[in-house]
Amino acid sequence: MTATVEATGLGKRYGFRRWGLRDCSFAVPPGSVVALVGANGSGKSTLLRLVAGLTRPSEGVVRVGGAVPGRARDRIAYVGQTKPLYDGFTVAEMVRFGAATNPGFDRRGTTERLRGLGVPLDRSVGRISGGQRTQVAIALALGKRADVVLLDEPMADLDPLARPALLGELMATVEERGCTVILSSHVLTELTDVCDSLLLTNEGSLQVSGKIDDLVGGHRLLVGPAEVYAGGDRVGANPVVSARTTERQATVLVRWLAEPVDPRWAVHEVTLSDVVLGYLRSPAASSAPELVAV
Numbered sequence: 368m369t370a371t372v373e374a375t376g377l378g379k380r381y382g383f384r385r386w387g388l389r390d391c392s393f394a395v396p397p398g399s400v401v402a403l404v405g406a407n408g409s410g411k412s413t414l415l416r417l418v419a420g421l422t423r424p425s426e427g428v429v430r431v432g433g434a435v436p437g438r439a440r441d442r443i444a445y446v447g448q449t450k451p452l453y454d455g456f457t458v459a460e461m462v463r464f465g466a467a468t469n470p471g472f473d474r475r476g477t478t479e480r481l482r483g484l485g486v487p488l489d490r491s492v493g494r495i496s497g498g499q500r501t502q503v504a505i506a507l508a509l510g511k512r513a514d515v516v517l518l519d520e521p522m523a524d525l526d527p528l529a530r531p532a533l534l535g536e537l538m539a540t541v542e543e544r545g546c547t548v549i550l551s552s553h554v555l556t557e558l559t560d561v562c563d564s565l566l567l568t569n570e571g572s573l574q575v576s577g578k579i580d581d582l583v584g585g586h587r588l589l590v591g592p593a594e595v596y597a598g599g600d601r602v603g604a605n606p607v608v609s610a611r612t613t614e615r616q617a618t619v620l621v622r623w624l625a626e627p628v629d630p631r632w633a634v635h636e637v638t639l640s641d642v643v644l645g646y647l648r649s650p651a652a653s654s655a656p657e658l659v660a661v
């Protein structure tokens with residue numbers, strides 16, 4: 368069975384005043400592969416830890432398959448930025464440990480996967496490389512056969528060949544099991560091919576959420592001579608997300624509603640990177656209401 372991940376008004380406060388995340392609401396349907404992006408310190412890890420049940424919300428609620436994460440532990444696999452491995456165990460012992468502590472664990476598949484990746488099964492975890500530790504942690508998470516897989520910057524220390532291989536593996540896992548994957552990353556280009564949905568955190572808020580196709584199709588870059596844009600929150604009917612101007616030229620990311628009346632604007636389709644960078648530059652900009660539900 369697969370699970371929806373649903374958050375309503377979710378927030379986490381650290382200490383008395385510092386909010387790591389506030390007022391975060393979204394619903395991720397089963398079988399989604401979600402890219403979680405945002406600047407450093409914007410709340411991505413906090414969000415993943417809340418969904419994983421590793422930290423409790425200070426406000427609001429998150430549910431995985433209708434249950435609070437603490438009651439859905441068997442259904443959730445999480446790999447954080449620090450990998451939860453025992454340095455004194457060999458890789459093979461770590462796999463055995465995973466099998467012993469998780470009902471339904473795919474021991475054979477996990478072992479085969481690590482062997483295929485060239486990870487030395489008989490070496491202690493404390494003596495393998497950082498990238499290999501990541502491979503072990505991810506293999507253990509996938510071996511758990513969880514409904515929801517949460518990966519916090521899984522590709523950060525993987526080499527250029529291992530990164531697409533991991534993404535391919537995630538896609539195959541999703542197709543085979545219909546599980547939901549939420550992965551945070553700073554490398555947007557790698558996410559475009561595998562992720563169908565986006566969550567974007569900015570300064571502790573969820574600024575954008577939606578299907579990537581809708582987000583890309585729902586925005587345009589308008590480029591025109593500098594004098595055609597005097598500032599303002601719309602170009603024609605189109606709400607401005609962010610704008611950059613030089614002495615000669617204005618480049619404006621807009622939510623796309625209609626062709627601008629002024630013919631000096633050239634209209635360009637956008638990439639996911641254009642959309643993400645545009646919102647990151649403008650924390651106050653909101654995405655269209657119709658784009659909010661993932």
Ligand SMILES: Nc1ncnc2c1ncn2[C@@H]1O[C@H](COP(=O)(O)OP(=O)(O)OP(=O)(O)O)[C@@H](O)[C@H]1O
Nearest residue numbers: 381385386387405406407408409410411412413414
């Ligand atoms: N344990 C903690 N105690 C106090 N503040 C924290 C703690 N964890 C995170 N924060 C703060 O909460 C905010 C969000 O942090 P978080 O780690 O969720 O960001 P992030 O988007 O994952 O960042 P990065 O991309 O750098 O990993 C930051 O301001 C951070 O300093």
